[in-house]
Amino acid sequence: MSPDKPETFPGGGGYRLLLGNEAIAQGLYEAGCRVAAAYPGTPSTEVLQSLVSYGADDLHLEWSVNEKVALEVSAAASYTGLRSVAVMKQVGLNVALDPLMSLAYTGVVGGMIVVVADDPGPHSSQTEQDTRLLAMTAGIPLLDPSTPEEAREMVHVGYQISEKYRIPVILRPVLRICHARAPIPPPTPREAGPEPKFVKDVNRWAATPRHRFTLHRELNEKTLRMLADPEMDKLYTFMCGEKGDGSFAVLASSVVAAYAADVLGEMGLADEIPLLAARFQWPLNVELIQNLLGKGRRVLILEETGQFMEILLRDRFKVSGRWDGLVPSQGELTPDIVTEALERMLVSTGAKITLEVPPCEPGSPVLEKDKGQPSPPTLCAGCPHRSSFWALKKVMPDGIYTGDIGCYTLGIELNAVDTVLCMGASVSQAAGFYWAYRQASETPPPIAAVIGDSTFYHAGIPALLNAVQQGAAFVLMILDNDTTAMTGCQPTPGSGVLADGGVGRKIPLEDVVKGCGVRDLRITDPCDSQDILEAVEEAAALASEGEMAVVISRSPCVLNMKERQGPVPTIDMELCNECGICTDSFGCPAIRSGDEGFMIVNGLCPGCGICVHVCPSGAIKAGKDG
Amino acid sequence: MPASYDIVLAGRGGQGVIFLSRIIGKAALEQGLGVRTTETHGMAMRGGSVQCFVRLGSGLGPLFREGAASLLMVLHPAETASGLSFLSDKGHVIINAPPGFDPPGIRGIHGVHLVDADLMARKAGDNRSANLALLGAAVSLLDGFPLEARSVERAISDSGSGEAARKNLEVFRMGIGI
Ligand code: SF4
Ligand code: SF4
Numbered sequence: 001m002s003p004d005k006p007e008t009f010p011g012g013g014g015y016r017l018l019l020g021n022e023a024i025a026q027g028l029y030e031a032g033c034r035v036a037a038a039y040p041g042t043p044s045t046e047v048l049q050s051l052v053s054y055g056a057d058d059l060h061l062e063w064s065v066n067e068k069v070a071l072e073v074s075a076a077a078s079y080t081g082l083r084s085v086a087v088m089k090q091v092g093l094n095v096a097l098d099p100l101m102s103l104a105y106t107g108v109v110g111g112m113i114v115v116v117a118d119d120p121g122p123h124s125s126q127t128e129q130d131t132r133l134l135a136m137t138a139g140i141p142l143l144d145p146s147t148p149e150e151a152r153e154m155v156h157v158g159y160q161i162s163e164k165y166r167i168p169v170i171l172r173p174v175l176r177i178c179h180a181r182a183p184i185p186p187p188t189p190r191e192a193g194p195e196p197k198f199v200k201d202v203n204r205w206a207a208t209p210r211h212r213f214t215l216h217r218e219l220n221e222k223t224l225r226m227l228a229d230p231e232m233d234k235l236y237t238f239m240c241g242e243k244g245d246g247s248f249a250v251l252a253s254s255v256v257a258a259y260a261a262d263v264l265g266e267m268g269l270a271d272e273i274p275l276l277a278a279r280f281q282w283p284l285n286v287e288l289i290q291n292l293l294g295k296g297r298r299v300l301i302l303e304e305t306g307q308f309m310e311i312l313l314r315d316r317f318k319v320s321g322r323w324d325g326l327v328p329s330q331g332e333l334t335p336d337i338v339t340e341a342l343e344r345m346l347v348s349t350g351a352k353i354t355l356e357v358p359p360c361e362p363g364s365p366v367l368e369k370d371k372g373q374p375s376p377p378t379l380c381a382g383c384p385h386r387s388s389f390w391a392l393k394k395v396m397p398d399g400i401y402t403g404d405i406g407c408y409t410l411g412i413e414l415n416a417v418d419t420v421l422c423m424g425a426s427v428s429q430a431a432g433f434y435w436a437y438r439q440a441s442e443t444p445p446p447i448a449a450v451i452g453d454s455t456f457y458h459a460g461i462p463a464l465l466n467a468v469q470q471g472a473a474f475v476l477m478i479l480d481n482d483t484t485a486m487t488g489c490q491p492t493p494g495s496g497v498l499a500d501g502g503v504g505r506k507i508p509l510e511d512v513v514k515g516c517g518v519r520d521l522r523i524t525d526p527c528d529s530q531d532i533l534e535a536v537e538e539a540a541a542l543a544s545e546g547e548m549a550v551v552i553s554r555s556p557c558v559l560n561m562k563e564r565q566g567p568v569p570t571i572d573m574e575l576c577n578e579c580g581i582c583t584d585s586f587g588c589p590a591i592r593s594g595d596e597g598f599m600i601v602n603g604l605c606p607g608c609g610i611c612v613h614v615c616p617s618g619a620i621k622a623g624k625d626g
Numbered sequence: 627m628p629a630s631y632d633i634v635l636a637g638r639g640g641q642g643v644i645f646l647s648r649i650i651g652k653a654a655l656e657q658g659l660g661v662r663t664t665e666t667h668g669m670a671m672r673g674g675s676v677q678c679f680v681r682l683g684s685g686l687g688p689l690f691r692e693g694a695a696s697l698l699m700v701l702h703p704a705e706t707a708s709g710l711s712f713l714s715d716k717g718h719v720i721i722n723a724p725p726g727f728d729p730p731g732i733r734g735i736h737g738v739h740l741v742d743a744d745l746m747a748r749k750a751g752d753n754r755s756a757n758l759a760l761l762g763a764a765v766s767l768l769d770g771f772p773l774e775a776r777s778v779e780r781a782i783s784d785s786g787s788g789e790a791a792r793k794n795l796e797v798f799r800m801g802i803g804i
Contacts, residue, residue, distance in 0.1 A: 180662060180687075181651055181662065181663040181664070182661070183661060263691070335689050335690055335694075378674075
């Protein structure tokens with residue numbers, strides 16, 4: 001596979017400008033994928049979303065309740081001989097790691113791809129973890145595309161490897177592949193696949209430890225066979241400088257290989273410095289790489305996010321990268337960082353190369369490092385979560401607030417979130433805080449866990465069941481906006497909608513909460529400030545008496561509202577004493593303060609009306625209809 | 627190798643920064659130019675800073691180096707600084723701001739153009755189409771800007787339903803007319 005430089009297109013020629021994720025979806029459609037399961041998570045979400053748009057009727061698509069379930073659904077489909085896919089972000093793979101490790105042993109029948117999107121930066125994740133290390137741990141082959149075009153082609157390559165070796169294949173696009181747009185040729189006709197047929201084989205599909213030993217040996221043999229397969233060698237190609245005899249060579253993968261090709265070209269070094277892109281990362285063909293780059297030559301390793309090739313090659317080569325500090329150990333590798341690493345490598349190898357083109361100079365030296373503070377994200381104007389947090393803080397001002405993953409993580413800005421660990425941890429950590437104080441025979445402080453509906457279905461249910469069963473007591477507020485808002489509003493089990501928009505069974509939150517053994521449950525509308533205050537007060541009182549109290553705070557996400565919530569309130573500057581509560585601790589972005597005092601910006605305010613109750617001076621007056 | 631024409635777009639969530647990058651990309655495709663784009667944002671839908679990077683011509687990676695961009699388009703004046711470091715010393719800046727506005731930290735940059743895009747968008751009755759006034763200005767003001775008005779118009783007509791596309795076109799043409 002060679003990176004085709006999309007220099008010209010005859011009048012577009014049916015090419016579409018697609019996100020890497022959309023290019024992957026196109027590949028899945030073309031390759032005849034028949035079962036696709038995913039849990040939304042940035043930067044992976046658009047893969048399934050885009051796959052829906054092809055409207056294939058021989059394709060089951062689902063937003064699964066979590067990544068583990070998605071992987072298992074997709075694995076069973078592959079057992080029947082169909083091509084399948086599971087899609088998730090990198091931290092989602094942690095949730096799905098249990099089935100993945102085991103699946104490496106059992107293997108698959110139909111091609112199975114696990115798309116795992118890594119997030120160097122991190123831009124939208126708890127960690128910068130590198131999926132290649134997990135692939136190696138599990139023994140699962142991993143493909144690492146460096147452009148959106150390659151990501152699409154690798155879906156086809158991945159299915160071929162998966163079927164040839166009967167093993168799932170991880171396709172790992174990094175964020176700058178997922179969320180980069182590039183011209184993609186029109187879709188090729190969808191491949192027809194076999195009919196599903198599950199062939200029983202208990203020693204494989206239900207292997208006991210004795211058979212697991214055999215399967216482990218089989219896995220190890222597959223790894224060796226893949227390394228000896230000349231087909232795989234095609235995944236290691238020079239992006240430039242193949243004949244170059246520069247003082248060092250570059251070994252790169254993922255989007256960083258593309259940056260390196262660009263930067264070497266811009267520096268005028270494309271003919272001198274060989275750049276080898278390694279698209280097959282596990283198992284990494286170290287012998288081949290060594291032969292291609294020439295023994296004895298120094299090698300700069302450019303890879304995201306962790307040390308991987310560097311570890312695998314380190315003792316055999318004169319390798320530079322993270323271990324000797326040429327490449328930073330955290331954060332995204334941008335073209336600037338790549339440039340700096342290349343320049344330092346040139347210096348340290350004493351290269352006798354004069355740069356044709358000097359490094360770029362930023363336009364304004366004064367401003368060089370002052371890029372300004374990026375404006376932080378806030379909950380949308382009119383977001384019902386804001387009112388839920390406001391009620392919590394009012395009723396339980398000295399509480400410990402355990403938070404979770406979703407838009408409402410932004411409750412941090414309102415001082416209403418003290419901890420965020422991972423999906424579902426708000427509930428179990430609230431229980432942990434409770435027991436920490438209880439075991440010391442202290443009265444636990446007021447504790448409130450806040451979790452969104454989608455996250456609750458994903459990982460909150462076992463945590464709640466556990467807390468109730470153990471006898472922990474705190475306030476659990478479930479923010480039910482009937483959607484997975486943060487990733488662009490995918491349906492939840494409570495919304496009764498399927499991935500393709502079809503009707504699914506609705507599983508109301510309250511039924512699930514009761515099923516977890518909760519006796520005290522109230523449902524409130526956060527847009528009714530009196531109602532939510534009362535609900536939280538009652539729940540807090542019960543919790544202090546030792547009962548688990550759940551409040552479902554139910555109101556749709558403003559992104560899904562078809563109409564305005566109500567009229568825009570006005571601020572009476574006679575009454576306003578400029579305390580700043582509405583802008584700071586309540587933090588509605590539609591309220592601005594300026595030279596002329598406080599005002600509500602018409603175009604920004606959808607009219608939820610909550611601020612009317614928040615202002616302690618009564619200066620915010622309800623708007624009039626019409 | 628042919629040099630690429632690099633553009634940075636800076637704004638806030640909800641201003642259509644990403645939409646603008648797609649229009650530019652589509653217009654480039656239309657003309658047979660190579661194109662890559664990417665965006666950086668926290669949670670763009672929720673009002674945070676958004677930056678888009680567009681490479682026209684050559685280039686395999688969607689990001690480019692600081693000092694490489696020929697053009698910076700700023701949709702929200704407060705985001706000017708966030709994009710300036712990417713601008714080359716010969717680059718141009720087009721800012722959505724009323725005439726006479728003095729954007730912070732812009733002195734010393736040689737080609738600064740203020741375009742009251744919000745006003746044009748309001749005139750057309752669609753606040754969110756201000757982004758296209760900036761693109762119109764780029765087409766008419768800048769020598770060497772690789773996109774032609776015709777291909778941008780095709781891209782706009784292709785990206786949206788009748789009414790929205792019509793307003794977008796109107797604002798784009800107001801931008802050209804300045
Ligand atoms: S997207 Fe919905 S849930 Fe998220 S902040 Fe906005 S209104 Fe709230
Ligand atoms: S009514 Fe008040 S709180 Fe609600 S969106 Fe408008 S300004 Fe914000």
